[in-house]
Amino acid sequence: MITIVIPVHNRRALTQQCLGCLDVQTYRNFRVIVVDDGSTDGTSQMIQDEFPDTLIIRGTGDLWWTEATNWGIRYAQEHPAPGFEEHFILTLNDDTQVRPDYLQTLLDAYEQHKPCLVGSPSVDVDDPKKLEFAGTHMELWFASGRHAAADYNYDYDELARRTDFVESDSLPGRGTLIPMAVFDKVGLYDSRRFSHYMSDIEFSVRAKKAGYKLIVNTKSLVLEYTKATGLFLKEKETWKDFVNSFTSVRSPTNLTVRYNFAIAHGKTKQLYFLVDVLRISMGFLKRKYLMAK
Template identity: 90%
Template sequence: MITIVIPVHNRKTLTQQCLGYLAAQTYRNFRVIVVDDGSTDGTSQMIQDEFPDTLIIRGTGNLWWTEATNWGIRFAQEHPAPGYEEHFILTLNDDTVVRPDYLQTLLDTYEQHKPCLVGSPSADVNSPEKLRFAGTHMELWFASGRDAAADYNYDYNELLRRTDFVQSDSLPGRGTLIPMSVFDKIGLYDSKRFSHYMSDIEFSVRAKKAGFPLIISTKSMVLEYTDATGLFLSAKEKETWKDFVTSFTSIRSPTNLTVRYNFALAHGKTKHLYFLVDVLRISMGFLKRKYLMAK
């Protein structure tokens, strides 16, 4: 049994589409929990009307991604579906598109590498052949890791031609299959230190340290609406110094300094040095983009 946990907030159309793709899955032993964190656009009513089998948990509007996901996982722990020997959590975002065989390919990969966590490669919905994610090579000494997608020239077809799976050093929460036993061993997502961004990365690094391999199922592609996700500076046509400063403080930013610092203390092997190098890397990336825009 797969319990799919989807945190949502005021994105009714995206949520509707995501649930529609899940309804078309060939693998049928699953249930969906939507944690609606204070939506005011009629999201919950739409779900009740169009997807009545979906369980809705209503939040306060202050949960953000991490605690909203934890609410769904806790419900699954406290209310396991009877009659199944194995139980999984699939974390998923509502701004995603998946194929009808998505759940089946995740499970097939799990069976080949179990016990493990199984993640998904991703691409933008407008450029489905251009890989955005296919795993990471994470270096925890001096924050100098890189994306595994570069190993395949960011080409999804090349990834499919060359391998069925990729071993990764971290996994995002957008499309990750997790055996319930992992939560029993290492706990839930850390919502105190990572309220929105990097809780998924931190959790997966923690899981790998506990002995669970992190595997990318190359056939389990997730297409995402990247423009609808968080605060991404590089997606802007004209990136300003104000944007740069805001990215260091916004809860919706993956480069929030508090979050990066907390990760450095939790998993960086050089702690404060890791954090300083990480900030320098982010800053140099911004300066490089400014230089290229000025040319």
């Protein structure tokens, strides 16, 4: 049994198309929990009308991604579906589309590589050949990791041609299949130190340390609305945008979050953090230089 947990907030149209993709899955042993964290755009009513089998848990508007996801996982832990020997959580974001065989491909990969977590490669929905994610190579001494997508020239067709899977050092929450036993072993997502960003990365690093492989299954493709995510960079990123990104909850470069990760998992702690901030700053300066050319 797969319990799919989707945190949402005021993105009715995106939530609608995401649930529509799940409605036509070839693998049918699944249930969907949507944690609606204070939406005011009619999201919950739309779900009730169009996807009545979906369980809606209503939040207060201040859960953010991490605790909203934890709410769904806790419900699944407390209300296991009867009659199944294995239970999984699939974390998914509403700004995604998946193919009808998506769930089946995740389970197939799990059977091949278990014990493991199975993640999804992702592409831009507006440019389906552009590979956005295919795993990570994380270096926990001096924050010098890189994205595995570069190994395949950021081309999904090349990834699919060359390999069936990539073993990764971390996985995002955007399409990751997790055996329920993992939560019993390493705990839930850390909403105290990572309220919105990096909780998924931090959780997957904990899982890997506990002995679980992190697999990105090539066939389990996720198409993401890149421009709808906080990871999308403005075409003309200003100095004000850059400075604000260090304190915004909605920013993956929030310094408190980066520091918490460095202390939790960086092998050199504060030095890891300083190098990480330097890397982020150099990346911004490089983008400013390229925009000025």
